[in-house]
Amino acid sequence: MTKDIKIAIIGVGGVGKAFLGQLASYIKKNSSTVSISVVYISRSSAALISRDYAPLPLTTFVSEELDAAGTAPLAVPDLIQFLKSSGKESILVDNTSSIDLASTYPEFLKAGIHIATPNKKGFSSEESLWTAIFSAAGNNGGSGGYVFHEATVGAGLPVISTIKDLVDTGDEVTKVEGVFSGTMSFLFNEFAPVGASGAPKAFSEVVKIAKDAGYTEPDPRDDLNGLDVARKLTILARLSGLEIASPTSFPVQSLIPKPLESAATSQEFMDGLPNFDADIGLLADEAKKEGKVIRFVGSIDVPSKAVKVGLEKFDISHPIAGLKGSDNIIAFYTKRYGDRALIVQGAGAGAEVTAMGVLSDVIKIVARIK
Structure with a gap:
């Protein structure tokens, strides 16, 4: 049975663009065993949203497409609801360095949404946020989504x-x-x-x-x-x-x-x-x-x-x-x-190797999804 997974990507700067290219290649190579659809791409001021959950095209012109779309990003509760309403397993890829977004990781995880990110803020800020993230996550046998953050230390190097x-x-x-x-x-x-x-x-x-x-x-x-x-x-x-x-x-x-x-x-x-x-x-x-x-x-x-x-x-x-x-x-x-x-x-730095670390985390999540 082919796995059907929806992905939301926030952040399309240097790492985000590199990640989109690597993800597109991964999807093409593994299309016979897993169906991955990117259904949401956003930055701070604009978003691309696939309301019918059809895959968005992963092109090198995402920034221009975001400008042309003129659509505001979804608030976190709305994004969680959008992903849950797909009825499929979903992954949030946070390619930002935003503490505001990282602070909401427990909400995503409790909703069963998995997370892959190079954002250090969620794992290195107050200890209470670290505890909240891993208390909600399914990594330790809990019922929440999985969270992986290899690229928070050493980019694509296997440090974490x-x-x-x-x-x-x-x-x-x-x-x-x-x-x-x-x-x-x-x-x-x-x-x-x-x-x-x-x-x-x-x-x-x-x-x-x-x-x-x-x-x-x-x-x-x-x-x-x-x-x-x-x-x-x-x-x-x-x-x-x-x-x-x-x-x-x-x-x-x-x-x-x-x-x-x-x-x-x-x-x-x-x-x-x-x-x-x-x-x-x-x-x-x-x-x-x-x-x-x-x-x-x-x-x-x-x-x-x-x-x-x-x-x-x-x-x-x-x-x-x-x-x-x-x-x-x-x-x-x-x-x-x-x-x-x-x-x-x-x-230990650079868009391509950091994106590789993020993609490796996405692959780990895909492997764990039943």
């Missing part, structure tokens, strides 16, 4: 699934350490590369290179404040069994000079950043004299319940020191693996 497999099979995670931000990885691989010769680049110069290349957020302060890494650490710490109140409940080092925290615009911040190059340059020089490099990392020490995010020195022979480009590296130390960590490494 790895730590869940370790914990679910009875292993005990003792420490997690790594570079969790593609942006921060690129910045410090450029700023303090291993074996570099010649005059080093100033930190402000590297930030500008990264910004111009699209590696940072439009306002680089959204990367340099360390909160993105803190959210990822919050998720992994909770999966390791720690009770973490929020991403601001443990030490997070910000690389934004205090006088520039209140800069009115991104450009004002960028213009002022060269005035503070000497500070971080001194740290890099000190590390170099010790045969080390500085990297922006996160770490979780489970026995001591210590979580922190910030700059650390690493010997040039250390795997973290040898990263290239915007790669992530996450090392899991456990009772079974001992001092020889289980390491996950690779591209």
